[in-house]
Amino acid sequence: MHQQLAWYVGGPVVGLCVVALRWLLNERLGATSAWSNAVERVSSPGVRFDTRGWLLIGLVLGGIVFGIFGAGLDGYGWLTETFTGDARWLIVPVLLAAGALIGFGAKTAGGCTSGNGLSGNAILSPASLVATATFFGTAIVVSFVIEALT
Amino acid sequence: MKRFAALVVGFVFGLTLSWSGMTDPDVLRDGLLFRDSYLFLFFISALLTAFVGLRVLKVLQARALLTGEPVSWTGVAPERRHVVGSLLFGAGWAIADACPGPIAAQLGQGVFWSLATAAGLVFGVWLFLRRGVTAEDRVRTFGQRVERAPVPSEG
Numbered sequence: 232m233h234q235q236l237a238w239y240v241g242g243p244v245v246g247l248c249v250v251a252l253r254w255l256l257n258e259r260l261g262a263t264s265a266w267s268n269a270v271e272r273v274s275s276p277g278v279r280f281d282t283r284g285w286l287l288i289g290l291v292l293g294g295i296v297f298g299i300f301g302a303g304l305d306g307y308g309w310l311t312e313t314f315t316g317d318a319r320w321l322i323v324p325v326l327l328a329a330g331a332l333i334g335f336g337a338k339t340a341g342g343c344t345s346g347n348g349l350s351g352n353a354i355l356s357p358a359s360l361v362a363t364a365t366f367f368g369t370a371i372v373v374s375f376v377i378e379a380l381t
Numbered sequence: 382m383k384r385f386a387a388l389v390v391g392f393v394f395g396l397t398l399s400w401s402g403m404t405d406p407d408v409l410r411d412g413l414l415f416r417d418s419y420l421f422l423f424f425i426s427a428l429l430t431a432f433v434g435l436r437v438l439k440v441l442q443a444r445a446l447l448t449g450e451p452v453s454w455t456g457v458a459p460e461r462r463h464v465v466g467s468l469l470f471g472a473g474w475a476i477a478d479a480c481p482g483p484i485a486a487q488l489g490q491g492v493f494w495s496l497a498t499a500a501g502l503v504f505g506v507w508l509f510l511r512r513g514v515t516a517e518d519r520v521r522t523f524g525q526r527v528e529r530a531p532v533p534s535e536g
Binding site: 232235236238239241242243244245246247248249250251252253254255256257258259260262263265266267269270271274275280281282283285286287288289290291292293294295296297298301303304307308309310311322323324325326327328329330331332333334335336337338339340341343344345347348349350351352353354355356357358359360361362363365366367368369370371372373374375377378 | 410414419464
């Protein structure tokens, strides 16, 4: 697992995950709803882990296996390159804010890269097409802005 | 059994995302800055596979293997929230170079910084859910109609 999987293997396998969840359970695969189930479980009494929550546990387990057999990260992208030495702790508030934007934004938009980007677009849902164009466009622009500033 | 099925799909999803470098911020960044085509080729091939696979299920009029219900779905009409939410989401995605699936996988991998991203993500989701509850409470207390579009199953 030390070599990155070829895109023409990794992409189709992820696509098949969308198909598998639909075929097995008639459910839409989405990582945001998986997180949401976990948050509901903790914040509201009476809510239990359903298939969404178990999907999240599976995601973490997949990460654990890759953590054991795969290649580890060297630093964390532009953040560890930009915030060095005494300024390194600044990465924490930046990632907290980015995470909050991701969580609140994806819930508002009804999905993230998996829920809208894959599952929603695969059924040609108009809202998902609009959402995907918007978040890809925004992410590209913001990446170029970060690149210009750092 | 249903939960176990979801667990297995999640496992394959998380492992493949990790192995494909979706949990590596440099891979994301190189994609979004058009330095490397991997991210887009990966995404488009995943999307095409899902599209064809779901089409096949539809044509075969398949029933869900574990629930027996007919496989079906409905599209959603675009609203303002899809644009506004995706603007916020896209910005956060580009800053953290990770989205919700890979963030969960990063936690599993033991990527230290993902603790901060995940904490922020949980806070963002909690804030959204809390806002919904507050709106419902307001209706209950004051009998006001609060205009709020129903949120369908999201991902």
